Amino acid sequence: MTKKNVLFLCTGNSCRSQMAEGWARHFHGDKIESYSAGIEAHGINPNAMQVMKEAGVDISGQSSKLASSLTDVPLDLVVTVCGHADENCPAFLTKAKLVHVGFDDPPKLAKEAASEDQAMDQYRRVRDEIRSFVIDRLPKLLN
Template sequence: MTDNKKKKILFLCTGNSCRSQMAEGWAKHLKGDVVESYSAGIETHGLNPNAVKVMAEAGVDISGHKSENVNDLLHIQFDYVVTVCGHANENCPFFPGKAKVVHVGFDDPPALAKAVEGEEEKLNCYRRVRDEIRAFVETLPEVLINL
């Protein structure tokens, strides 16, 4: 990165309960020195307890996060808005200023979990998406410049 200013990144999802929360958690944990991360939803559904559980397994505590509505963050001058689900991408509000909106979609863990039996198999759905989000966050902020 050529400047020393942290890039402000908003991770946006439908309900701000799972994927966007995981992304914010990973960004704070792995990239807090170069990005200032936020998460929000088109709606607010509250924190998904399984998302909290699998992030804790990986050493990232998101239990103190709260589900935020994107309309409450429109005053922040984001550098990037990353939509992490299709619905949010299709319904992303206009962001004033210079925010570059990019879409990096991830599967919905609760939907994946509905298709499998057993608690461990359900948690494995969350773990897979958690790890995919981590791999993406590890490339920040450089990857966003090229999207």
């Protein structure tokens, strides 16, 4: 069986797309080759790494990269996880099936939190929403 190539795209490839790549590898690694990239590359958010590790998924080996670094990968599906990436998706990526599934931006929400615990709870909430998407909806999008 040939694995499907799935790209999770966001603006900076630091948080949401990294979590989605990690979850897809964790739950569907036998069927999906998962990638994440950004319109820009901001480095992996340490809070995203922490909350994923809490859930049993280590994304510390992943790297923040530009979408243009994947021009040679024959993508089957591109999932934009933020509005900016959806609106600015590079043209070469539109050859694949393109789906937008927006998630809140944890770093932005964390800035408004009253405490460090509340800030981390924003990361955990979005992590869990992405997990649900990857488990429930992602396989259906590949059929």
